[in-house]
Amino acid sequence: MTLTIATSVDQAIALLASGARPIAGGTDLVVGARQGKAxxxxxLVAIDRIAELAELTSTDSExxxxxxxxxxxxxxxxxxxxxxxxxxxxxALVGSPATRNVGTLGGNVMNGSPAMDTGAPLIVMGAExxxxxxDGTRRVxxxxxxxxxxxxxxxxDELCTxxxxxxxxxxxxxxxxRLEYRRAMEIAVVGAAAAVTLSDGVLTSIxxxxxxxxxxxxxxxxxxxxxxxxxxxALHGAVAAAxxxxxxxxxxxxxxxxxxxxxxxxMAARAVDAAARRAAGEQIPVPVNRSLGIGAAQ
Amino acid sequence: MNPSxxxxPSxxxxxxxxxxxxxMTWPVAVETxxxxxxxxxxxxxxxxxxxxxxxxxxxxxxxxxDGQPIxxxxxxxxxxxxxxxxxxxxxxxxxxxxxxxRNILSAGGVQCGFCTPGMLMSAYALLDRNPEPSIEEIxxxxxxxxxxxxxxxxxxxxxxxxxxxxxxx
Numbered sequence: 001m002t003l004t005i006a007t008s009v010d011q012a013i014a015l016l017a018s019g020a021r022p023i024a025g026g027t028d029l030v031v032g033a034r035q036g037k038a039x040x041x042x043x044l045v046a047i048d049r050i051a052e053l054a055e056l057t058s059t060d061s062e063x064x065x066x067x068x069x070x071x072x073x074x075x076x077x078x079x080x081x082x083x084x085x086x087x088x089x090x091x092a093l094v095g096s097p098a099t100r101n102v103g104t105l106g107g108n109v110m111n112g113s114p115a116m117d118t119g120a121p122l123i124v125m126g127a128e129x130x131x132x133x134x135d136g137t138r139r140v141x142x143x144x145x146x147x148x149x150x151x152x153x154x155x156x157d158e159l160c161t162x163x164x165x166x167x168x169x170x171x172x173x174x175x176x177x178r179l180e181y182r183r184a185m186e187i188a189v190v191g192a193a194a195a196v197t198l199s200d201g202v203l204t205s206i207x208x209x210x211x212x213x214x215x216x217x218x219x220x221x222x223x224x225x226x227x228x229x230x231x232x233x234a235l236h237g238a239v240a241a242a243x244x245x246x247x248x249x250x251x252x253x254x255x256x257x258x259x260x261x262x263x264x265x266x267m268a269a270r271a272v273d274a275a276a277r278r279a280a281g282e283q284i285p286v287p288v289n290r291s292l293g294i295g296a297a298q
Numbered sequence: 299m300n301p302s303x304x305x306x307p308s309x310x311x312x313x314x315x316x317x318x319x320x321x322m323t324w325p326v327a328v329e330t331x332x333x334x335x336x337x338x339x340x341x342x343x344x345x346x347x348x349x350x351x352x353x354x355x356x357x358x359x360x361x362x363x364d365g366q367p368i369x370x371x372x373x374x375x376x377x378x379x380x381x382x383x384x385x386x387x388x389x390x391x392x393x394x395x396x397x398x399x400r401n402i403l404s405a406g407g408v409q410c411g412f413c414t415p416g417m418l419m420s421a422y423a424l425l426d427r428n429p430e431p432s433i434e435e436i437x438x439x440x441x442x443x444x445x446x447x448x449x450x451x452x453x454x455x456x457x458x459x460x461x462x463x464x465x466x467x
Contacts, residue, residue, distance in 0.1 A: 001330040003313065003376040023377065030333070030372045031354045040331050046377050072366075096442025097420065098357065101366040102373070184441030185355055 003044040009052055009132060009161060015045040017134050017157045024048045024068055025102030027095065028111045053106065053161060058083070061167050067106020067160045071118075072097070074105060081286055084165060085278055086121035086174035086193045086271075092287040093117050093176075096184050106160045109145070112152045112216075119146070119217040120193035120209035121176045127165040131158040139164065146216040171204070172197045173279030175288045177271045178211070179263050181254075183295040188212045189255045190264045192243065194271035196231070198279040203227050208239055208272060213247035213264045220246055220268070231276035239272045240265030315379035319344065320388030328375045335359040335370035338385060346386035346415045350444075357443035360416035361385050367423045367442070386415035389422060397460045398422060405456040409447030417443045421457045429465055433458065 004020065006012040012022065020043035023029050033040040047053060053068030058079055065074070065087075074080050074091035081088045087105075094100050094108075094117055108118045109129055119142065128139040131154050140153065147153050154160065168174075178191035191211030197204045204227060208220045220242050229235055249260035274288045284291055312327045317334075319342055326341045338344045338361065350358030352371050359371040362384035389396040395403075398421050408414050417440060424431055424439030431439060436457045445453065 001311070003330045003374060005377070005379060023374070026373055026377065027354060030374060033331075034333075034352060034372060044330070044374075048377070095354075096357065097423075097439060098360060098367045098369045098442045099354070102363075102368055184438075 001040065001042050001044070003046060005046045006050055009050055009159065012045050012047050012050060013133055013157065013159050015043070016159055019043055020045040022047045022159060024104045024107045025070070027099050027103040028107060047159070048102070058167070063165045063167060065105055065163045065165070067162055068104050071100035071103050071105070075100065075286060083167060084121070084125055084174065085286065086124065086176040086195065086275070087118060089176040089287040089289070090117035090121050090193070093178055093180070093186070093289060105163060109163065110152060110154065110160050112146050112150050114149050114214060114216050115188045115212040116217070117176065117178060117188060117191060117211065120191060120211045121174065122163060122165070123209035123217060123219050124174060124193045124195035124207040125165050125168065127163050129160050130162045130164055132161045133158045142217070143219065148215050168195070169197065171199055171279055173275045173277070175271050175274035175278060175284070177267045177274065177292065178289055178294070179267055180289070180295045187254070190249070190260050190267055192264065192268040192271040194268070194275040196272065196275045196279050198231065198276060201230060203229050203231060203235070206272070208243065208268055210243055210247060210264055210268065213249040213260055218246065231273070236269035236273055240269040243268035313376050315376055317342070317375070317378055317383055318381065319383045320385060330374065330376050332375050333371050334361065334373045334375045334378050334383070337375040338370065338383070344385050344387050348412055348415055350412065355444070356413070357416040357420065358413055360419040360443065362419055362423055365423065365426065367420050369442070384419070386418055389418060396422070397463050398456065401460045401463070402453060402456040405452045405459065407448055407453040407456045413443055413445040417445065417453055421460070424457070425461055425464065430461055
């Protein structure tokens with residue numbers, strides 16, 4: 001087995017083409033190998049020292065987050081907190097400080113877990129993953145990228161280089177809320193992200209996505225009939241009902257399917273509420289989970 | 299594996315790397331699958347870093363990589379080639395304990411001691427980044443470190459006392 005420390009994207013994708021697999025923080029790959037889920041690949045290329053992948057840039061219309069940007073940076077970056085608050089909410093809940101220091105957004109996305117925290121925020125913000133290979137560059141939506149638990153549509157010779165996210169306009173707000181039994185080293189029991197836009201107190205857009213209630217992270221469909229309404233309890237109830245209706249949860253050691261189906265409604269409603277309050281200008285600190293008092297009591 | 303490939307090291311099973319640990323550079327030959335915790339303990343002989351869960355959950359293996367805490371049980375040593383590692387052995391100044399070490403002892407924050415090196419490294423990194431943390435910020439800073447003896451209260455006290463001591467100096 002070999003590990004090569006790449007210093008450029010071109011070097012990394014050449015190694016991927018010859019059969020190497022990428023490693024950034026190793027918080028999924030190495031832990032999984034040590035738990036016996038899958039052996040370490042025979043050839044590894046470390047991508048955590050490629051400067052291009054650590055870039056976080058923005059224009060008026062979009063934000064580009066390098067695949068190597070860590071959760072620790074996402075949860076504290078001023079632009080992400082201002083523009084893409086749900087991503088900061090999610091990044092702040094990942095693992096522990098040690099996990100967040102080396103775990104990356106690109107690693108989260110390409111690992112394809114239906115329980116990943118950053119996934120639902122990326123969906124509701126309309127993010128696309130940029131994939132690069134020797135054949136060129138293409139962009140895929142999150143919905144097209146994730147095909148099953150731990151399964152993605154990207155080819156083995158493609159490297160995720162960045163996530164590209166539309167900026168969102170005035171009056172927009174977002175939030176990610178997670179049901180957790182403890183406040184650290186936790187995996188979502190269920191989770192929900194919402195992104196809304198308000199104009200004069202009326203909803204002009206709404207997207208909601210759900211974590212850990214389906215084989216992949218899913219977006220709730222058919223919410224457009226809610227546009228034009230107020231961000232009130234009726235809205236929360238409608239979103240909760242739609243979330244429960246469209247979730248297809250399983251039972252496992254963290255929760256039963258029945259408990260997940262109930263709580264996903266609660267989390268989706270809370271996410272919409274927090275997103276709307278942020279859209280209206282209220283400052284709710286990251287992660288919103290703490291102000292909602294979710295997780296074990298102190 | 300193709301040993302003639304330019305990316306392969308001289309031995310098909312190991313790679314030659316340099317680890318800078320507590321300011322001293324160690325050239326070591328490691329199998330690529332070896333974790334940093336194991337290399338620190340058995341190749342370099344620094345056994346202060348503990349292997350607890352071996353699953354990235356408990357934080358007993360916490361070391362600093364370029365100043366940031368990481369779980370060394372789940373970090374490949376080969377990936378740390380050329381980087382700066384700080385272990386618990388790097389905290390004391392000769393025979394003089396670091397204030398965190400002194401305070402965790404005097405506060406009664408050590409019972410079996412197995413979590414202590416990891417706790418110290420997380421606390422050290424926290425105070426380095428945030429010299430005046432609130433109790434909540436200390437909790438978050440230590441949230442990747444499990445202790446099954448103390449109930450945490452005395453560890454929090456020790457970190458808080460250290461922050462006050464260092465800021466008052």
